[in-house]
Amino acid sequence: MKALLALFVTLAFATGAAAQPQIVTEEMMVKSPDAGIEIFVRNKRPAAMTSFRPERTVLFVHGATYPAHAAFDLKLGGQSWMDYIASRGYDVYLLDLPGYGKSTRPKEMAEPAQNNPPVMRGDTAVKNIGAVVDHILARRNIPRLNLLGWSWGTTLMATYTTQNANKVERLALYAPVWIRQTASLVQAGPGPLGAYRMVKREQALGRWMTGVPEDKKAALIPAGWFDAWADATFASDPEGARMDPPVLRAPNGVMQDGAEFFGNGKPYYDPAKITVPTLLVVAEWDRDAPPYMGQTLFPLLVNAPGKRFVMLAEGTHTIMMEKNRLELFRAVQAFLDEAGGS
Amino acid sequence: MTSLITEDMMVPSEPGIDIFVRNKRPTNLAKYSAERTLLFVHGSTYPAHTGFDIPLGGQSWMEYIASRGYDVYCLDVRGYGRSTRPKAMAEPPQNNPPVARTPDAVKDITAVLNFILKRRSIARLNLLGWSWGCTLMATTAIQNPDKTARLMLYAPGYLRTTPSPLAGPGPLGAYRTVTREQARARWLNGVPEEKQAALIPPGWFEQWADATWATDPVGAKQNPPVVRAPNGTVADTAEFWTSGKTMYDPAKITVPTLIALGEWDKDTPPYMAQTIFPLLVNSPGKRLVMLAEGTHHMMLEKNRQALFNTVQAFLDEAD
Numbered sequence: 001m002k003a004l005l006a007l008f009v010t011l012a013f014a015t016g017a018a019a020q021p022q023i024v025t026e027e028m029m030v031k032s033p034d035a036g037i038e039i040f041v042r043n044k045r046p047a048a049m050t051s052f053r054p055e056r057t058v059l060f061v062h063g064a065t066y067p068a069h070a071a072f073d074l075k076l077g078g079q080s081w082m083d084y085i086a087s088r089g090y091d092v093y094l095l096d097l098p099g100y101g102k103s104t105r106p107k108e109m110a111e112p113a114q115n116n117p118p119v120m121r122g123d124t125a126v127k128n129i130g131a132v133v134d135h136i137l138a139r140r141n142i143p144r145l146n147l148l149g150w151s152w153g154t155t156l157m158a159t160y161t162t163q164n165a166n167k168v169e170r171l172a173l174y175a176p177v178w179i180r181q182t183a184s185l186v187q188a189g190p191g192p193l194g195a196y197r198m199v200k201r202e203q204a205l206g207r208w209m210t211g212v213p214e215d216k217k218a219a220l221i222p223a224g225w226f227d228a229w230a231d232a233t234f235a236s237d238p239e240g241a242r243m244d245p246p247v248l249r250a251p252n253g254v255m256q257d258g259a260e261f262f263g264n265g266k267p268y269y270d271p272a273k274i275t276v277p278t279l280l281v282v283a284e285w286d287r288d289a290p291p292y293m294g295q296t297l298f299p300l301l302v303n304a305p306g307k308r309f310v311m312l313a314e315g316t317h318t319i320m321m322e323k324n325r326l327e328l329f330r331a332v333q334a335f336l337d338e339a340g341g342s
Numbered sequence: 343m344t345s346l347i348t349e350d351m352m353v354p355s356e357p358g359i360d361i362f363v364r365n366k367r368p369t370n371l372a373k374y375s376a377e378r379t380l381l382f383v384h385g386s387t388y389p390a391h392t393g394f395d396i397p398l399g400g401q402s403w404m405e406y407i408a409s410r411g412y413d414v415y416c417l418d419v420r421g422y423g424r425s426t427r428p429k430a431m432a433e434p435p436q437n438n439p440p441v442a443r444t445p446d447a448v449k450d451i452t453a454v455l456n457f458i459l460k461r462r463s464i465a466r467l468n469l470l471g472w473s474w475g476c477t478l479m480a481t482t483a484i485q486n487p488d489k490t491a492r493l494m495l496y497a498p499g500y501l502r503t504t505p506s507p508l509a510g511p512g513p514l515g516a517y518r519t520v521t522r523e524q525a526r527a528r529w530l531n532g533v534p535e536e537k538q539a540a541l542i543p544p545g546w547f548e549q550w551a552d553a554t555w556a557t558d559p560v561g562a563k564q565n566p567p568v569v570r571a572p573n574g575t576v577a578d579t580a581e582f583w584t585s586g587k588t589m590y591d592p593a594k595i596t597v598p599t600l601i602a603l604g605e606w607d608k609d610t611p612p613y614m615a616q617t618i619f620p621l622l623v624n625s626p627g628k629r630l631v632m633l634a635e636g637t638h639h640m641m642l643e644k645n646r647q648a649l650f651n652t653v654q655a656f657l658d659e660a661d
Binding site: 213284291295298299302305307308310311313324331334 | 534605612616619620622623625626627628629630631632633634645648655
């Protein structure tokens with residue numbers, strides 16, 4: 001798969017520590033297997049990087065509701081998680097699935113939601129991820145890369161891995177979802193599922209804070225971070241932004257899958273088919289994908305060598321944008337670094 | 343590899359009770375700090391020095407930590423290994439009630455803790471416990487928050503909803519006896535059949551068992567040879583953990599705490615660690631790490647390095 005265009009290349013000088021390498025940013029649209037659809041991909045890497053290796057290449061995908069670029073590459077305190085990984089000598093990619101962020105919206109999303117069935121089911125999402133993986137492998141002439149998923153993205157990355165073990169180096173699942181024993185916090189509203197749902201900024205904060213002890217809420221998100229995230233995230237849907245109140249439209253394929261699989265006592269993929277080293281990492285206050293999900297999934301990964309389950313303190317489903325985000329970064333980085341040396 | 347010094351010593355706990363302590367550190371270690379000092383204690387059945395300091399594949403866990411610039415200690419609680427055996431252990435077990443209850447063991451640890459702090463003129467050190475040793479170290483940390491830097495719980499026990507592997511039939515005597523064969527069967531409980539053969543590299547079980555059973559010359563004279571293990575821990579388990587009662591309040595732990603365990607642990611199954619973790623509400627930067635293909639005895643198995651890495655990363659972060 002070939003990139004249609006490289007939008008721009010910028011040189012960003014990391015703020016703070018002088019030892020931080022200079023990071024290159026590249027953005028591209030990758031052709032989806034679905035006609036007329038392009039997938040937004042961003043790449044960051046040290047400017048001086050000249051050789052590319054599977055162990056030093058990472059692709060990130062987002063969860064059910066919000067795009068990747070506005071979270072994984074959101075600069076908080078001067079640095080995004082993507083910057084953090086890239087600055088350690090990695091060639092790092094993120095993608096927004098079609099219907100999310102800066103990728104093409106399926107045409108159903110231009111109509112009233114109830115006119116069409118849910119868009120972007122898991123199988124379609126996995127195919128789109130596959131297109132981006134193939135694009136990166138071809139572009140860098142490498143046989144494999146590391147996959148990192150968040151929330152629904154863990155289901156997608158894990159499913160892709162069960163189907164393409166030979167293209168995956170390591171699998172890192174942040175806030176993994178598994179069979180649900182508690183109600184989902186992602187609500188599509190009453191009635192039959194339409195093509196997409198609409199999320200308001202206030203709902204996002206409410207969902208984020210679910211499960212946080214009352215006395216810990218005030219300090220969880222450093223001042224300005226929620227607004228930084230919400231501004232970037234809600235700006236990624238210009239059509240939704242014009243509504244009053246402004247909304248973010250999110251594809252409902254994930255909701256339909258949830259109703260049929262994890263919400264219905266059925267696994268979406270077979271963990272025994274994962275044969276690469278796998279990390280599960282979850283924060284203790286996660287109520288979107290509560291720790292019991294990762295704990296149930298972990299022993300089922302019977303063929304993942306050197307798998308590991310890490311639970312972190314004082315964080316939610318969104319710990320990557322909270323005061324303890326560095327704990328998450330370290331846990332994932334340690335797992336990635338083990339493969340490659342330095 | 344870094345050259346290490348080994349020092350063995352006896353530290354008085356109570357009148358008539360001397361505690362065996364081993365220290366290993368780099369020969370060239372010039373200064374001592376809270377962050378770079380660690381004390382290890384064992385679990386319910388086997389002494390510390392034959393597990394934590396057994397050089398499997400040429401290096402013990404103790405040496406692994408010491409060679410990274412740490413001043414490392416381990417101790418045998420009274421009745422275990424090379425520490426004083428309470429008099430009751432020289433009699434038939436049924437003549438006396440269980441010895442070395444949890445508060446006694448905490449006294450022994452506290453004596454050693456204070457001994458090390460004084461010897462090195464440091465204010466705090468790191469505590470690492472295995473199994474019952476987690477209860478001991480957690481209790482010690484609660485009683486001595488100013489003297490504890492970080493707390494590491496390897497395979498911690500907690501409220502028990504599954505049968506204890508240690509409880510036998512009949513009333514509890516002062517101690518119990520364990521044969522090598524019993525030790526091996528308990529070790530492999532919970533390991534998938536097809537994974538059992540490769541779990542313990544050749545020779546490692548024998549090396550560990552030879553060292554461990556040699557610590558009890560009296561038990562060694564029995565046929566088959568046994569290791570005598572104090573029953574205080576078994577009595578406490580019956581009175582507390584299997585009766586729905588906790589022995590300490592995790593909320594009272596105020597230092598960074600790591601919980602690490604292997605997925606196949608059937609002695610203290612993962613549900614215990616998972617119960618403790620959210621209760622550590624006042625432990626900053628706490629972390630739970632579950633590791634692949636390891637049992638309660640993971641520190642003596644082929645994947646021991648994954649455990650060592652996890653604990654080391656947590657220790658090193660303090661610097």
